[in-house]
Amino acid sequence: MPLTIRDLPKEKYVLPGNAACPGCPEAMGLRYVGMALGSKAILVIPAGCTSIIQGLMPGSGLSFPIVNVAFSSADAVASGVAVAKELIAEESVVVVWAGDGATADIGFATLSGAAERNDNIIHICVDNEAYMNTGIQRSSLTPLGAWTTTTWRGKTEPKKNMPLIMISHGVPYVATASVAYPMDFIEKLRKAASIKGFKYIHLHAPCPVGWRFDPSETVEIARLAIETGMWVLMEAENGKIRISPPSKPYIDKNRRKPLKEYLERQGRFRDVSNELIKELEKEVDEYWELLIRLSSQ
Numbered sequence: 001m002p003l004t005i006r007d008l009p010k011e012k013y014v015l016p017g018n019a020a021c022p023g024c025p026e027a028m029g030l031r032y033v034g035m036a037l038g039s040k041a042i043l044v045i046p047a048g049c050t051s052i053i054q055g056l057m058p059g060s061g062l063s064f065p066i067v068n069v070a071f072s073s074a075d076a077v078a079s080g081v082a083v084a085k086e087l088i089a090e091e092s093v094v095v096v097w098a099g100d101g102a103t104a105d106i107g108f109a110t111l112s113g114a115a116e117r118n119d120n121i122i123h124i125c126v127d128n129e130a131y132m133n134t135g136i137q138r139s140s141l142t143p144l145g146a147w148t149t150t151t152w153r154g155k156t157e158p159k160k161n162m163p164l165i166m167i168s169h170g171v172p173y174v175a176t177a178s179v180a181y182p183m184d185f186i187e188k189l190r191k192a193a194s195i196k197g198f199k200y201i202h203l204h205a206p207c208p209v210g211w212r213f214d215p216s217e218t219v220e221i222a223r224l225a226i227e228t229g230m231w232v233l234m235e236a237e238n239g240k241i242r243i244s245p246p247s248k249p250y251i252d253k254n255r256r257k258p259l260k261e262y263l264e265r266q267g268r269f270r271d272v273s274n275e276l277i278k279e280l281e282k283e284v285d286e287y288w289e290l291l292i293r294l295s296s297q
Helices: 025-040 049-053 074-087 100-105 108-117 162-167 182-194 215-227 259-263 274-295
Strands: 041-046 066-069 093-099 122-127 173-178 199-204 234-237 240-243
Touching (some): 025 041, 025 049, 025 093, 025 122, 025 182, 025 215, 049 093, 066 074, 074 093, 074 108, 074 122, 093 100, 100 108, 162 173, 162 199, 162 234, 173 182, 182 199, 240 274, 259 274
Parallel strands (some): 041 066, 041 093, 093 122
Antiparallel strands (some): 173 234, 234 240
């Protein structure tokens, strides 16, 4: 039976007065983690925006148990916490809540190691497509053509495809999610929590500050990423890929909105040429063709 709002707990894990920016997708995502996992969740957080969102000790804007760690160590620490909890037979869900830098770049070694060992944790990549907390520098998950403070003429390399990289590790569960589709994200979190072993969820999280759009438009921009096919919601259980319901209509290319509608809403793409838009459209089409082929096997 599909999940409904009535099935969600009323407890709050993201508290009023936290230090998130207006329209912050990380605050939204953390609320959904609380709704999905409740008091069972233990967060391991490497350096990033959520390190700031928590606020300063002795107070906190979050009511999860949290272990704050160095940039590159999150999955190694989370693996140790998970083993410790198993040894004392305490039911919990250990979650790495990491940005794109702490996932695909600086933190990739420990992420890959935990996946290879099939450690019993959930790694959530909160993908705002740059190092936002330290000044909007490019990461390997910054899209082709996007402005950052270190790619002021636009990034010249395509975005690294982390979901497929993690599927290639042979882990039991990989999924993508979006802050615009909370029920889809919550269902995937609960499914991941029910599976023993390493789980990876890649959460698309548009950042008003770094992407240069009005903070009131976060969900709208995130939804437009799905509707243009720029971001695809899917899951893979033991390597078997399925397109998730919100993205299924866009298997038909003709039902997708023009990619330009997504790009022109973001100041980071203000200098993108028509030639680069065509290159991005080709990238989107090729990824969809690959996913459709893999999901039919």
